[in-house]
Amino acid sequence: xxxxxxxxxxxxxTALVTGGSRGIGAATAxxxxxxxxxxxxxxxxxxxxxxxxxxxxxALGRRAVALRADAGDPEEAASAVTAxxxxxxxxxxxVNNAGVGVMGPLESxxxxxxxxxxxxxxxxxxLTSRAAAxxxxxxxxxxxVGSCLTQRAPGAGGTLYAMSKAALVGLTKxxxxxxxxxxxxxxxxxxxxxxxxxxxxHGPYAAGQAAVTALGRFGxxxxxAETIVHLAGAAYMTGAEVxxxxxxxx
Ligand SMILES: NC(=O)c1ccc[n+]([C@@H]2O[C@H](COP(=O)([O-])OP(=O)(O)OC[C@H]3O[C@@H](n4cnc5c(N)ncnc54)[C@H](OP(=O)(O)O)[C@@H]3O)[C@@H](O)[C@H]2O)c1
Numbered sequence: 102x103x104x105x106x107x108x109x110x111x112x113x114x115t116a117l118v119t120g121g122s123r124g125i126g127a128a129t130a131x132x133x134x135x136x137x138x139x140x141x142x143x144x145x146x147x148x149x150x151x152x153x154x155x156x157x158x159x160a161l162g163r164r165a166v167a168l169r170a171d172a173g174d175p176e177e178a179a180s181a182v183t184a185x186x187x188x189x190x191x192x193x194x195x196v197n198n199a200g201v202g203v204m205g206p207l208e209s210x211x212x213x214x215x216x217x218x219x220x221x222x223x224x225x226x227x228l229t230s231r232a233a234a235x236x237x238x239x240x241x242x243x244x245x246v247g248s249c250l251t252q253r254a255p256g257a258g259g260t261l262y263a264m265s266k267a268a269l270v271g272l273t274k275x276x277x278x279x280x281x282x283x284x285x286x287x288x289x290x291x292x293x294x295x296x297x298x299x300x301x302x303h304g305p306y307a308a309g310q311a312a313v314t315a316l317g318r319f320g321x322x323x324x325x326a327e328t329i330v331h332l333a334g335a336a337y338m339t340g341a342e343v344x345x346x347x348x349x350x351x
Contacts, residue, residue, distance in 0.1 A: 109137030110334040115189040116140050117182060119172055119229060120199030122147035124297030125246060125329075127154050128322035129196055130165070132330040139164040141185035143199065145171050164189060172199040172225030173217060182232035194333045195233040197226045197245040197269075202299055204258045215261060222265035227272060230287075234276070239284035243276060244332045245269050246325075247342070249293040252350035255313040266291075270342060277340030286339035288332045293346025295320045315348020 116133045120126040121142025130140045131154070140158050144151040144167060151167035158165035166188040170181035186192050201221045203214045230243055237243075248266040250259045269289055276287035294310035296302035302311075302319040311318050328345045332338060344350050 109135075111194070111330075112137030114138045114193040114333070115185070115191050116194035116196065116333065117143070117185040117192055117229075117233070118196040118198055119143045119170070119181065119225070121154055121196075122151035122167070124299060125292065125295060125322045125325045126196070126198040128326040129198060129329045130154050131157055131161075132323070132326040133194065133196075133333060134158040134161045134163040134165070136330055136334070137163070138194065138333070139189050141166045141168055141181075141189055143168050143170040143172070143181050145169065171221075172229065173220040175224065175228055178225040178228040179232040182229060182236065186236055191238065192233055192236055193238065193240065194242045195230065195237075195244070196329055196333075197229060197243070199225065200246060200266075202262050204262055206258060207260055210261050218261050218265050219268075222262075223268045223272075226269055230272070230276060234280055234285065237283075237285055240336070241280070241283075241285035242333050242335075243273075243280070243285065243287040244329050245273055245287070245289045246329075247273075247289045247291045249291050249344060249346040249349040252291060252342075252344060252346070255349075256309065273342070274340045281339060286332075286335070288335075288338055288341045288343060290325065290328050290332065291342060291344045291346055291350075292325045293320055293344070293349040295322060295325055297322055313349060314346065315351045318347060320345060320347055
């Protein structure tokens with residue numbers, strides 16, 4: 102084995118990152134590849150962006166594939182796992198990153214908004230995690246992207262989104278208990294305000310969000326990805342909530 106191989110913590114592992122075409126998911130796919138993992142990413146509309154991520158992973162010497170799979174569709178949420186295994190041979194790491202943010206006052210949120218947010222942010226995570234757990238070997242890792250709004254709601258407008266992300270905390274802890282005896286871990290990362298298309302650091306609501314963090318700024322997708330990748334290599338962390346939020350919850 103070469104020195105380069107032994108230095109990479111995830112060499113020989115394969116990962117599936119849902120919503121890996123942009124933002125936190127794309128940054129995570131690249132960091133996983135830098136640590137030696139082969140990576141599948143899902144997308145819905147961003148085919149070209151997802152293919153850019155594939156090329157960037159391949160440029161690091163790893164295998165990659167972009168899969169169109171809507172996390173809000175029950176069949177596609179589960180079949181993304183099957184497709185990742187078909188392309189990469191096995192699945193060691195699942196990053197449940199795909200998510201949608203529908204914010205606004207209570208009265209502005211329609212039943213269709215509620216259904217869509219719960220379908221993508223909750224049901225999709227459940228179904229993808231279940232499909233992954235069915236094929237993961239010992240040492241498997243399930244890492245879910247939650248939100249700082251599950252820890253603290255510093256302003257109005259986040260009811261639906263925070264409700265959906267809070268469900269993932271319960272899922273993560275129960276998954277940790279159910280899968281622990283198979284040596285599979287489940288953890289959740291709570292990003293604070295993070296500069297992406299979903300929540301640009303110079304958007305109309307940015308200043309207020311930065312102000313409620315202890316560090317007074319947005320995080321970067323790369324900063325969140327660092328913790329996700331750490332959890333992908335961590336054997337004795339499970340059922341944990343890890344905030345990467347600049348002190349939003351402090
Ligand atoms: N940014 C923040 O401040 C922040 C804070 C806390 C938590 N989060 C969470 O972090 C995660 C990533 O957010 P982000 O800021 O990186 O978002 P983003 O920049 O909007 O990127 C979202 C990614 O998810 C994909 N996606 C969206 N809907 C999908 C669906 N139904 N099925 C599969 N993929 C889907 C998108 O694919 P396409 O390119 O095909 O659209 C894209 O790759 C989300 O779960 C979000 O809730 C973000």
